[in-house]
Amino acid sequence: MKIPGKKRKLLSCIGALAAATLLLVGCAPGSNESGENGESATLTTAVVQIPPMLDTAMTTYTPTGWLMRNVVEGLVTSDINYNVKPMLADSWNVADDGLSITFTLRQDVTFHNGDTMDADDVVASMQRWTELSALGQSAIPGAVWEATDDNTVVVVLQERNSVLLQMLASGGANIAAIYPQEIVEEYGTDPIDDFVGTGPYTLEEYKPDEFVKLKRFADYSNRTEPADGLAGDRTPTYDEIEFLQVSDNQTRFGGALTGQYDITLASPEDYSKIQDAPELEPILNWVGSLYLNYNKKEGAMADVAVRQAVNTAIGSEEIMNAFEPSPDLYEMRPGIMLRSQEEQWNSDADADSYNVNDPELAKQMLTKTDYANEPVTIMAQQNDRSAKAAIVIQQQLEAAGFSIELKVVDATTLLKQREDPQEWDILVYGLNSKLEPSAMAFFSPDFAGWTNDPTITQLLKDYRGAATYDEARAMYPQIIEAYAEYRAMTKVADWTDVIAVKTGLESAPVHDSQIVFWSVPLLD
Amino acid sequence: MLKAMFSRLGGLIVVLFIVSIVVFLLLYISGGDAALALLGNTATPEQVAAMRSSLGLDRPLMVQYGDWILGVFHGDLGQSFYRRESVVEVIFSRLEPTVSIAIVAQLVALCIAVPLGIASARRVNSTLDGIVTTYTMIGMATPGFVFALLLALVFAFQLQWFPLSGYSPLADGVGTWLRFIALPAISLGVVHSALLTRMTRSSMLDVLSQDFIRTARSKGASSLRIVYGHALKNAAIPIVTLVGVGFAVLVTGALVTETIFNVPGLGKLMVESIERRDIPVIQGVVLLATVTFIFINFVVDVLYLILDPRVRQSA
CATH class of the missing domain: 1.10.3720.10 (MetI-like)
Incomplete structure (x- = not known):
């Protein structure tokens, strides 16, 4: 059949376009997950943000911690029940007066640069952590680290700290990481960007806001105990891990559905879609809690009676239902620690004042205060769950007789403005959990909210100065009681991040705010 | 023709100068602090002050702008606060x-x-x-x-x-x-x-x-x-x-x-x-x-x- 000239041209064009498309599609790279036939197995993880700094002593970003815990290690770590377990230290001995702790180090631990770790590396790293990190400054101000021999290190404290080991075991923010002495000395008080650690992975490449590439450390000095939380065996299953920053929620979730990413930090809105997708499974990562933080320095919330009225008006379920698509994703419980930490920290001392949800009672309480209907500013972060929560909180407080102004700002502006007591009265935001309660930032008089209560201050002093860790733990209910009486914060509920993993990876363990990446199972 | 081209080029420099001042002032009044963004949620005030100082953010506004514009004339657009690389490289x-x-x-x-x-x-x-x-x-x-x-x-x-x-x-x-x-x-x-x-x-x-x-x-x-x-x-x-x-x-x-x-x-x-x-x-x-x-x-x-x-x- 003869095709007319014009049609032939048209068909030629269509044919050329189709060929070009097929050629492009044919350029698709193959999967790199299996690790079969000698190929390297790569785990691709899409995250919301690659942090701007990876020096765990300098930044308090939790994402920095859970990313870097693959690369660096501390003296101790925690098991799945948050018990302190050895890591680079084999054992430790707390002096009878509690003012010094002697750590016996493991021998033959190799750094990523091939050097062997010794006591000088530990002293240099820990002294820097003590002086530079927010956690170190708060935990052991003025402490001095000394090496007594190649494998023994002593920390001499100014004041006893019964929970110091829990703080050193943190796998989230401010990991007390051990680096080679020369690196610590080279960088001093500047941020380290030469990350030579002892962890199961080496840092191959890091581009802030773009990606982090980790590679299995072939000479990793493993512990012999079985894997348990962050403790024990850390033999990596994958040769390489890529963390990619994909800021847009839809793009990230689309990548999970199309198989581009093995592990994806998803948005809670995608939870049901993950459950419905045969190629994906959800993992719930209980990271912390949503709080109302009060400006106790000035304004209406400086009066504890007004704070108690606010607390009485708050109904947690209504707030959480406003933005969490499923009750699986939050848990309403009093206290300031997570359910997974119950074995260590358990108290119902504030159960009566939690989730009261009684606007009429709040109104009555308010009439007995000096509150004269002046506007109360609620501040929350744009594009965050807390902003949606703030809208419901505004409604609940208006029903209780408060005059509310809602202020929603971007993350960086919020960080700046929360330091100014004239900018806000109530700050609605999420705080990550910590390994022990005194590390919660809102107990600090320097932290936004400016908690300043002699009872709490004395209790925290006694708690840290307790003779043993168990004695300190026994004081937790008293701390919670004082926290509720002073109404330092109002907890709304514990909440979870949703992680979408490829089917087959759902047994990946989660501990201390994130997946334990070295233990993620290999896909078939 | 060449005269017309050079006349246009002269106007461009004025436009660039005005744009740079407007952007700098907009950033200043928009609030926020790079030091806080770097150090995270629970950094201490001392840490933030030290970081602000190391980034040069504690200097007067005009000094910050002056340093930047001088750098531009020397082909140096400064250092990124986050990437520890020059802006040109970034x-x-x-x-x-x-x-x-x-x-x-x-x-x-x-x-x-x-x-x-x-x-x-x-x-x-x-x-x-x-x-x-x-x-x-x-x-x-x-x-x-x-x-x-x-x-x-x-x-x-x-x-x-x-x-x-x-x-x-x-x-x-x-x-x-x-x-x-x-x-x-x-x-x-x-x-x-x-x-x-x-x-x-x-x-x-x-x-x-x-x-x-x-x-x-x-x-x-x-x-x-x-x-x-x-x-x-x-x-x-x-x-x-x-x-x-x-x-x-x-x-x-x-x-x-x-x-x-x-x-x-x-x-x-x-x-x-x-x-x-x-x-x-x-x-x-x-x-x-x-x-x-x-x-x-x-x-x-x-x-x-x-x-x-x-x-x-x-x-």
Whole structure:
């Protein structure tokens, strides 16, 4: 059949376009997950943000911690029940007066640069952590680290700290990481960007806001105990891990559905879609809690009676239902620690004042205060769950007789403005959990909210100065009681991040705010 | 002609200076603090003060601006607060994806717009003209991100022909490079083609009704020769203007497209830097965008002079 000239041209064009498309599609790279036939197995993880700094002593970003815990290690770590377990230290001995702790180090631990770790590396790293990190400054101000021999290190404290080991075991923010002495000395008080650690992975490449590439450390000095939380065996299953920053929620979730990413930090809105997708499974990562933080320095919330009225008006379920698509994703419980930490920290001392949800009672309480209907500013972060929560909180407080102004700002502006007591009265935001309660930032008089209560201050002093860790733990209910009486914060509920993993990876363990990446199972 | 060119160049420096001051002041009054963004949620006031000092943020505003502008004159745009690299290095590392997408998008737009515009002008008031006019109206009314999301849904999500996100450098292979930029470039190019088609059509209609075209027809010139040999060259000035301005529009359009497709280009760099108040990078990108915009306009002006003897004469 003869095709007319014009049609032939048209068909030629269509044919050329189709060929070009097929050629492009044919350029698709193959999967790199299996690790079969000698190929390297790569785990691709899409995250919301690659942090701007990876020096765990300098930044308090939790994402920095859970990313870097693959690369660096501390003296101790925690098991799945948050018990302190050895890591680079084999054992430790707390002096009878509690003012010094002697750590016996493991021998033959190799750094990523091939050097062997010794006591000088530990002293240099820990002294820097003590002086530079927010956690170190708060935990052991003025402490001095000394090496007594190649494998023994002593920390001499100014004041006893019964929970110091829990703080050193943190796998989230401010990991007390051990680096080679020369690196610590080279960088001093500047941020380290030469990350030579002892962890199961080496840092191959890091581009802030773009990606982090980790590679299995072939000479990793493993512990012999079985894997348990962050403790024990850390033999990596994958040769390489890529963390990619994909800021847009839809793009990230689309990548999970199309198989581009093995592990994806998803948005809670995608939870049901993950459950419905045969190629994906959800993992719930209980990271912390949503709080109302009060400006106790000035304004209406400086009066504890007004704070108690606010607390009485708050109904947690209504707030959480406003933005969490499923009750699986939050848990309403009093206290300031997570359910997974119950074995260590358990108290119902504030159960009566939690989730009261009684606007009429709040109104009555308010009439007995000096509150004269002046506007109360609620501040929350744009594009965050807390902003949606703030809208419901505004409604609940208006029903209780408060005059509310809602202020929603971007993350960086919020960080700046929360330091100014004239900018806000109530700050609605999420705080990550910590390994022990005194590390919660809102107990600090320097932290936004400016908690300043002699009872709490004395209790925290006694708690840290307790003779043993168990004695300190026994004081937790008293701390919670004082926290509720002073109404330092109002907890709304514990909440979870949703992680979408490829089917087959759902047994990946989660501990201390994130997946334990070295233990993620290999896909078939 | 040279005098006209130099006169325009002098004006550019004034524009650049004004833009740099406006951007600097806008960043200052927008609030936020890079030191806090670096140190995280629970940094102590002492840590924040030390970081502010090390970043130079504790200096008076005029001193910060003065240092920056002096650096610019020496070719130094400063250091990124986050990346511990010079701003020039940061920008260059993000330039390739954005320029790649803008060029391919421009090619897509031209490949669609010029044939459609010409065909539509040659058959004015025909069915084809109606279809093309409808296409241009829909194209101009549709926000770029809507089309980008549609493309992503069909070709990346459903058919999985193209990756949904990311970028592969040209050095890693042309095929893979094209696969990664195809969807963002097509989404930008198709939307841009609507305006370009409309401009080509109207410009061609103007020219095709001129006396010299009638003369050419009466002399027996073929239809193809009339369109491509006589009319298109004369209709090109508005099209060239739009192509030039369109390049700048495509670069700024990349802000949204790069976010949707997670392409690590200048648009995404800008968004991230604004979120973190990485002032040196923001200043650097704005400076580059302004220079690019002005340079493209300058090139368009020069092309006017080359293409149109009347402009040359008046210059």
